[in-house]
Amino acid sequence: MSAFSRRKLITTGFAAAGGAAGLAEAVRLADRYGLIPPDRGGIYGAGTTLTYASQRLLTRHSLAREFSPSQISKAPFAKLRPFKSQAFDRLRAGGFADWRVDVDGLVARPSSFSMAELRSFPSRSQITQLACEEGWSFIAEWTGVPLSHVLSAAGTLPQARYVVYFSLQPKWWDSIDMADALHPQTLLVHGMNGGELSMGHGGPLRLRVPRQIGYKSVKFITRITLTDSLKQFDKGGKYSWYAGI
Amino acid sequence: MADSTLSLGDAVPATTDALRHSALVRITHWLATVCILALLLSGVEILISHPRFYWGETGNVMTPSLFDLPIPASRPWVNTGYRFVLPDQNGWSRNLHFEAAWAVALTGFVYVIFGLRTRHFRNNLLPAGADLTRRVFWKDVASHLRFQRPDDAEAWSYNVVQRLTYLLVIFVLFPVAIWTGLAMSPAILSVFPILATLLGGHQSARTIHFFVSVLLVLFLVIHVVMVCRAGFRDRMRTMITGRIASQKDYP
Secondary structure, eight states, rough: OOOHHHHHHHHHHHHHHHHHHHHHHHHHHHHHTTTTTTOOOOTTTTHHHHHHHHHHHTTTTTTOOOOOGSOOOSSOOOOOOOOHHHHHHHHHTOOOOOOEEEEESSSOOOEEEEEEHHHSSEEEEEEEEEEHHHHHHHHHHHEEEEEHHHHHOOOOOOOOOOOEESSSSTOEEEEEEEEHHHHOOOOOEEEETTTOOOGGGGGTOEOOOOOOOGGGSSSSEEEEESSSSGGOOOOOOSSOSSSOH | OOOOOOOHHHHHOOOGGGGGHHEEEEHHHHHHHHHHHHHHHHHHHHHHHHOEEESSSSSTTSSSEEEEEEOOSSSSTTTOOOOOOOOOHHHHHHHHHHHHHHHHHHHHHHHHHHHHTTTTTIIISOOOGGOHHHHHHHHHHHHHHTTOOOOGGGGSSSSSHHHHHHHHHHIIIIHHHHHHHHHTTTHHHHOOHHHHTTTTTTHHHHHHHHHHHHHHHHHHHHHHHHHHHHHHHHHHHHHSSBBBBOOOGOO
């Protein structure tokens, strides 16, 4: 081995070791600043991490587009996978007076709110677009209480990193990070286009996360859990956890 | 190899001057090839979940479409006229699409920076002023349409139609594909709403994304056909090793 190639080998080795160490340190730092998504592993981990990190940096103070009343869709398509639930039928028969949302996990005061209580909270209306991952979309006016208000009513603990929200539909839940959970446009929606939120659109209560694709806006919300890890809430699906796309 | 009397001098590797394609062009070419095939496969999978297109801000199965593709869908609520629903493959397709999009965007970024620094675009892709006449252009178009085998001199250079097409793909089609892709992201639009409004809305962006993809597929097909016509083995070898098969390689 000539002196030149040995020198080259050594410098290349140092550069590779330095690069690996630098990358590991960058990942550690990025994780601390909330730039690494929970589904960072696997063959798609690089792409989903790049998307999440860059969009978290870009969208720190951004608001989803809002539209004028004239742009509200005349025909908002309500995709609903049919499900049979005696509990839902019973609640609907009672006008959803007994519908409750439990808030638990990393909160100071685990709470349970009725629909009447949620309606009495300060409400916000916004005209935003719901875009489904399939490609279709519609614009509607959504009315509800900011999720941040409900979370502060229960007293979010500082360790909380994610908010997991459960549907009345069996085995259906999803989660968002605190950046989206505390975002002013993230609403627990109970009204749409001036009326009650219809069952097709997730009534009586749906979470709207307008800076993400539609599948993060879960219908029929019955429980909200704050957590520092999503390990026990793994959905096992193939869809990306972060869907700002 | 017909000529077995190779002198020692011929066995010595050619100097870098003899390279037809630089290493960076070759590496980015093949990275882009893998990415485009991944984007195409995953893009088709995503598309079949809703093979309807709209213009403007919104559109769904309850609104009139701009046009429908006459193909079955992977979701039951799209009325395609077919009696069956294809399997839903959007989960991995979306992950693959966005990962390949990142890879091709980063590859393209490196390629464009390199191309500007080494004057690759100016020297190899920008047509010479004298060649930019209608006569030369239509002559090249005609030879492309007849899928004529290019003469040997073209192994060392690109013809005018080829140059203009490559520039169109690099500086128009790919940037528009990235732009319209980003214009479908609600998070990106929360920061840059103009990406969608300039195009007429979110659904317009999706429709343009589809047409750009069709043009890229068209380019891919013609590109591969012309490579086959020019000599698939020779052109593949040149794009892999960078070297052109010398005349003595021909019997």
